Amino acid sequence: MKNATIDLPSLPRQRLGDQIADVLRQQILLGQLPPGKNIPERETAAALGVSRTPLREGLLVLEAEGLVEMSPSKSPVVANPTFVEVSNLLLVQSALEGLAGECACDEASEGEIDKIEDMHKMMLANVQEPDQIKFFQIDMAFHEAIVASTKNASLIKTHKQYHSRLWRVRFLSARHRAARDKAMIDHGRIVEGLRLRDKEQVSSEMREHLRRAIDNIRIVFAEEETSTAGNG
Amino acid sequence: MKNATIDLPSLPRQRLGDQIADVLRQQILLGQLPPGKNIPERETAAALGVSRTPLREGLLVLEAEGLVEMSPSKSPVVANPTFVEVSNLLLVQSALEGLAGECACDEASEGEIDKIEDMHKMMLANVQEPDQIKFFQIDMAFHEAIVASTKNASLIKTHKQYHSRLWRVRFLSARHRAARDKAMIDHGRIVEGLRLRDKEQVSSEMREHLRRAIDNIRIVFAEEETSTAGNG
DNA sequence: GACCTTTAGTTGGTATACCAAATATGGGTC
DNA sequence: GACCCATATTTGGTATACCAACTAAAGGTC
Numbered sequence: 001m002k003n004a005t006i007d008l009p010s011l012p013r014q015r016l017g018d019q020i021a022d023v024l025r026q027q028i029l030l031g032q033l034p035p036g037k038n039i040p041e042r043e044t045a046a047a048l049g050v051s052r053t054p055l056r057e058g059l060l061v062l063e064a065e066g067l068v069e070m071s072p073s074k075s076p077v078v079a080n081p082t083f084v085e086v087s088n089l090l091l092v093q094s095a096l097e098g099l100a101g102e103c104a105c106d107e108a109s110e111g112e113i114d115k116i117e118d119m120h121k122m123m124l125a126n127v128q129e130p131d132q133i134k135f136f137q138i139d140m141a142f143h144e145a146i147v148a149s150t151k152n153a154s155l156i157k158t159h160k161q162y163h164s165r166l167w168r169v170r171f172l173s174a175r176h177r178a179a180r181d182k183a184m185i186d187h188g189r190i191v192e193g194l195r196l197r198d199k200e201q202v203s204s205e206m207r208e209h210l211r212r213a214i215d216n217i218r219i220v221f222a223e224e225e226t227s228t229a230g231n232g
Numbered sequence: 233m234k235n236a237t238i239d240l241p242s243l244p245r246q247r248l249g250d251q252i253a254d255v256l257r258q259q260i261l262l263g264q265l266p267p268g269k270n271i272p273e274r275e276t277a278a279a280l281g282v283s284r285t286p287l288r289e290g291l292l293v294l295e296a297e298g299l300v301e302m303s304p305s306k307s308p309v310v311a312n313p314t315f316v317e318v319s320n321l322l323l324v325q326s327a328l329e330g331l332a333g334e335c336a337c338d339e340a341s342e343g344e345i346d347k348i349e350d351m352h353k354m355m356l357a358n359v360q361e362p363d364q365i366k367f368f369q370i371d372m373a374f375h376e377a378i379v380a381s382t383k384n385a386s387l388i389k390t391h392k393q394y395h396s397r398l399w400r401v402r403f404l405s406a407r408h409r410a411a412r413d414k415a416m417i418d419h420g421r422i423v424e425g426l427r428l429r430d431k432e433q434v435s436s437e438m439r440e441h442l443r444r445a446i447d448n449i450r451i452v453f454a455e456e457e458t459s460t461a462g463n464g
Numbered sequence: 465g466a467c468c469t470t471t472a473g474t475t476g477g478t479a480t481a482c483c484a485a486a487t488a489t490g491g492g493t494c
Numbered sequence: 495g496a497c498c499c500a501t502a503t504t505t506g507g508t509a510t511a512c513c514a515a516c517t518a519a520a521g522g523t524c
Binding site: 040041042052056070071072073074075076 | 474475476477
């Protein structure tokens with residue numbers, strides 16, 4: 001096993017547990033720690049070059065976020081949500097982004113809207129590129145930027161957590177060209193509404209954008225169903 | 233100091249850290265641990281009859297919920313949110329409850345709506361009682377019951393967290409008779425909409441109900457301002 | 465040969481011990 | 495007498511050690 005020690009700054013600017021949570025969260029989002037994977041405490045702590053105490057604190061953070069499930073006498077495990085659970089998550093996220101759209105019309109500066117529009121244009125330029133990761137990352141940044149422009153710290157934090165839990169499945173969904181095309185249409189209307197500061201339009205477009213995503217994700221789960229059935 | 237040891241079941245059915253989080257959360261909500269109060273780890277652990285490790289895990293839970301703030305080399309402290317922060321929390325909660333109202337129209341059973349209506353009637357019977365705590369507790373249970381009827385686990389959990397953070401300030405707000413009267417009107421429309429399964433009505437009533445609460449809470453902060461100014 | 469029992473090993477849960485940073489306090493100096 | 499520096503104490507952060515529950519495997523019995 002390669003020694004995956006994370007770099008420890010001599011001055012602990014941040015709690016080690018939070019840094020560990022960040023590292024593990026990245027690994028989960030990127031699929032290096034796939035859903036269902038065990039995360040034994042001793043082994044993982046040794047691999048990261050830390051003790052069990054901060055590792056455990058990091059795992060508890062991820063458990064609170066819903067990315068990891070812990071149960072007594074069993075190794076913590078990367079969450080593997082069902083379609084219904086993901087659907088529920090998307091509903092909540094749609095409500096959060098609906099609010100974000102409304103607040104952004106009040107709070108976003110022109111400069112922030114400029115940057116949001118830039119992201120939209122960059123996505124348009126990449127919509128037919130084979131490099132899906134780039135497209136997807138800008139997609140996520142687009143949504144994050146709108147939420148950030150509301151300056152509502154609670155909204156930003158809660159949205160970020162749902163973002164993490166939905167990252168993987170939305171990434172799988174973004175592989176479909178049709179889903180990307182639909183997303184671009186929605187994004188265009190959102191940017192347009194932001195320019196006009198039209199709360200009603202932006203709010204409902206963002207809300208419905210995510211609700212439509214549920215259908216795309218149903219396809220992803222159906223594919224996974226057939227592929228796992230083929231393996232068994 | 234009285235020994236406030238919590239009862240430890242010989243079989244740890246639940247993680248000790250979570251139990252500790254529950255105990256401290258109750259104490260914060262009830263004002264036994266008022267905003268700004270220090271929660272030193274060693275002292276508190278000793279008072280609860282546990283070691284620092286699980287106490288710390290409990291504190292981290294409360295920090296994630298926003299009820300406690302932790303910073304290096306300083307005792308954890310009970311959060312003391314500003315009006316702007318509370319206002320932001322209420323906006324998010326309004327979005328969550330708006331979604332809950334919509335989903336409840338689809339998912340709530342007739343029996344669940346019966347219980348929700350019972351709570352409403354019980355509040356009507358207590359609206360002019362001096363026992364504000366009882367009125368307030370039913371008020372909170374009323375909102376919780378509607379959210380629970382959606383069967384959306386993520387929504388329930390996130391709503392519960394915001395519920396905790398808003399508990400104290402909403403309790404202070406509920407002392408005002410005018411606020412209670414207004415609440416009863418809103419609740420009546422909500423129950424009516426639930427019976428009719430009118431998503432649009434229930435959703436917008438619940439959303440606006442909480443947004444109106446912002447004004448009541450502004451009054452609470454104004455009062456606190458003057459009272460602290462008087463003390464200084 | 466199959467099933468039950470026991471035991472060894474692994475897991476997470478908790479307590480304790482150690483460390484470093486920050487702070488408050490007391491003594492010394494100007 | 496006031497201000498500065500050194501030190502002792504208290505804080506949270508981390509590592510380690512211990513424990514109880516669960517699991518799985520091996521050996522004995524029917």
